[in-house]
Amino acid sequence: MKTREPSHVDETQNDHHSRLLEAMAHVAASQGLAAASIAAVVAEAGVSKRTFYEHFTGKDDCFLALYRAASASALRTLREAVDPTQPWQDQVEHALGAYLAHLAAGPQLVRMLFVEIHQLGEVGAAVRREVMQSLADFMLETIQDRSALTPALAMAAVGGIHELVLQAIERGEAAELERLTPGASVVVRLLAGAQK
Incomplete structure (x- = not known):
């Protein structure tokens, strides 16, 4: 089984991080922070909740x-x-x-x-x-x-x-x-x- 190069993993991690931040910006701007949910953020970012928790505690x-x-x-x-x-x-x-x-x-x-x-x-x-x-x-x-x-x-x-x-x-x-x-x-x- 071929493993990914670390740089590719880093790029993917950075991409997920950036997408999650952009999604948070969009969701919180449209709904307000209090109403924003992690489910809405991950749906907007197109990633899983697991990926979210790899980057943020909440x-x-x-x-x-x-x-x-x-x-x-x-x-x-x-x-x-x-x-x-x-x-x-x-x-x-x-x-x-x-x-x-x-x-x-x-x-x-x-x-x-x-x-x-x-x-x-x-x-x-x-x-x-x-x-x-x-x-x-x-x-x-x-x-x-x-x-x-x-x-x-x-x-x-x-x-x-x-x-x-x-x-x-x-x-x-x-x-x-x-x-x-x-x-x-x-x-x-x-x-x-x-x-x-």
């Missing part, structure tokens, strides 16, 4: 993996949008515009992620804090004059931008998040002690 674990993956993708967009040859103010505005456009490209997903994460109690709050800390760390890395922007102020800027996004979602404007760029940039500049 529905919440799958959702948190989706939240982390979507957040990591958005952070990559932020990092790739930075042009270190430009003044930090321009870098921040350009990166925030790219980040908000990235979020706006999946309005159902962003609404579900920003809102549904709060249903997971302390575990969800911990993962949310982890993601927000990554964004604050990115801000500190990008703004080279760190004398004004402290870690606490960077987190305050991330929190303010997060609240602007939530308000836009509540108004049904998740597909138009890029319009928040000027205001979000002003928040960062003011907290960093720069001129508007």
